[in-house]
Amino acid sequence: xxxxxxxxxxxSNRIVHPTDLTLLSETAFAHALALTLACKGHLAIVHxxxxxxxxxxxxxxxxxxxxxxxxxxxxxxxxPRTAIAERLGxxxxxELIPAANPIExxxxxxxxxxxxxxxxxxxxxxxLARLLHGSIAEQLARRTDAPALFLPPxxxxxxxxxxxxxxxxxxxxPVDGATPRDDAVSLALSLSDALGCQDxxxxxxxxxxxxxxxxxxxxxxxxxxxRRANANGAVVPGIVEAxxxxxxxxxxxxxxxxxxxxxxxxxxxxxxxxRQAGRAVLAVPVL
Numbered sequence: 001x002x003x004x005x006x007x008x009x010x011x012s013n014r015i016v017h018p019t020d021l022t023l024l025s026e027t028a029f030a031h032a033l034a035l036t037l038a039c040k041g042h043l044a045i046v047h048x049x050x051x052x053x054x055x056x057x058x059x060x061x062x063x064x065x066x067x068x069x070x071x072x073x074x075x076x077x078x079x080p081r082t083a084i085a086e087r088l089g090x091x092x093x094x095e096l097i098p099a100a101n102p103i104e105x106x107x108x109x110x111x112x113x114x115x116x117x118x119x120x121x122x123x124x125x126x127x128l129a130r131l132l133h134g135s136i137a138e139q140l141a142r143r144t145d146a147p148a149l150f151l152p153p154x155x156x157x158x159x160x161x162x163x164x165x166x167x168x169x170x171x172x173x174p175v176d177g178a179t180p181r182d183d184a185v186s187l188a189l190s191l192s193d194a195l196g197c198q199d200x201x202x203x204x205x206x207x208x209x210x211x212x213x214x215x216x217x218x219x220x221x222x223x224x225x226x227r228r229a230n231a232n233g234a235v236v237p238g239i240v241e242a243x244x245x246x247x248x249x250x251x252x253x254x255x256x257x258x259x260x261x262x263x264x265x266x267x268x269x270x271x272x273x274x275r276q277a278g279r280a281v282l283a284v285p286v287l
Contacts, residue, residue, distance in 0.1 A: 013036075013040075013041030013116045013117065014041060014042045014044065014113070014114055014115055014117075015035055015036050015039075015041055015042065015043050015116065015118075015119060016043075016046060016115045016118050016146075017029055017043065017045050017046070017063075017118075017120075018046050018048070018106055018118070018137075018140065019045055019062070019121075020121070026063070027121065027157050027159075028119050028151040028157075029045070029063040029068070029161075030068065030157075030159050030161035030164070031119050031149060031151060031157055032045075033068060033069070034166060035119065035149075036092070037088060037164075038166075039194060041090060041091075042092075042093070043065075043090065044093050045062055045063060045092070045093070045095070046094075046095045046096075046097060046106065046109060047062065047097070048102035048105045049097065049098055049099065062094045065084070065092050066079065066081065066084070068164075069084070073164075074087075075088070095109075103140055103143070107144070110143070110146070116146055117146055117149065118144060118146055118147070118148040119148075119149045120140070120149065120151070121137065121151050121153070122137035122150045122151065122153075137150060141283060146285070147283065147284045148282070149280065149281070149282045149283075150280065152279070152280070152281075157249075158249040158250055158280055159195075166195035166196060166197055167197070168191075168197035168200040169197070169199075169200060169201065170201050170203060170248040171188050171200055171201070171202045171248055171249065171250045171251075172203045172239075172242060172243055172248035172252070173202060173204055173205065173251070173252045173253075173254075174206075174207065174235075174239050174253060174273075175204050175213070175214050175254075176207070176208070176214065176235075177214045179255075179256060180286050181214065181216060181254045182216060183254070183284060183286075184253070184282075185202060185204070185216055185252075187252070187284055188250070188282070189202065189222050189225070191282075200225065201226075201227055202222075202225055202226050203227045203228075203229050203242075203246050203248065204216055204226060204227065204228050205229045205230070205231060205238070205242050206228075206229070206230050207230075207231045207232070207234075207235045207239065208232070210230045213228065213230065229246070236272045239251070239273050240273065240276045240277050243273075244277075249279075250279065250281075250282060251277060251279050251281045251282070252281075252282045253269070253282070255268065255283045255284065256285065256286040
C-alpha cells in the first residue's frame, strides 16, 4: 500500500501505531494522530500483549484519543466517541493482540489489514545491547513495505504533543546513486504540505564527491524549496554531522534493507542514523 496525502485520498490511508502503553510512546502517538488528521485517514492503535492477558482489556490504558484531541482544541469534553469521524473526518480503532511473540503478531496484522504508514517509538540501542535485545520497532519496520516513522526517546519530533501544531522547517534527505530517491523526496514534500508546513526546506545531502551527486526530480513548484549539500567521509558520520549543522526536524531515508552480514550487530545505515542523530526518521522502502 502507498501513503497518499491530499484531498483526493481522504479516508484511504491506514496509519498503524503499535504502542507499549507507556509515556515513552506519547510523542509517537501524537505524530500518528496528527498525520491521521492531515490525511483524513484511519488510525489503528495496536498493543501486542501477553497471550495470558485478560481478553477483556482495560481500554483506558491505551492512548487517549479524545483527551488529546480536546487538548488540541479540536473537540469539546462531552463529544462522544462516535462523533469523531463525523466532525474530524478520521476513524480510530484500538486493538489488543494476545501474543507470545509481539513482532510476529504485529507482522500478521499488517499483512492481513494493510498499512500505509507505521508510526513507532523506538529505544536507542547499539552494539552488544542491540544484538542481545534488538528493537521491536526496527524489526517490525523491516518486515513491511510501508514507510515507517521512528520517534527516538530523546527527540521531540515535529508535532507538539500539547498543541498538535506541526513544525517542519528543515527536512534532511540523504541521496546516493545506488538508491532511488524521488519517492522519498516526493513523500517528504507531500507530508510537509499536508501538515501546513509549505515553507519547509528539503536539504538533499550527498556523502561523497560533489560531482557524483545524483539528480533529483520534483515538480517545478517545489524546486525553490530544494537545497543541496555535500559531505565527505563515511556515510553515517557524514549524515549525523550534517544533521547537527542543518538541524532538521525530520530525516527521510530511502532504504532497501540491510547492507551486509555485519548489520546484525551494526544495524542498517538508516538504523544507525536513527540511533546517532536523535531525530525523527522516516524510512521509505525502495520496492
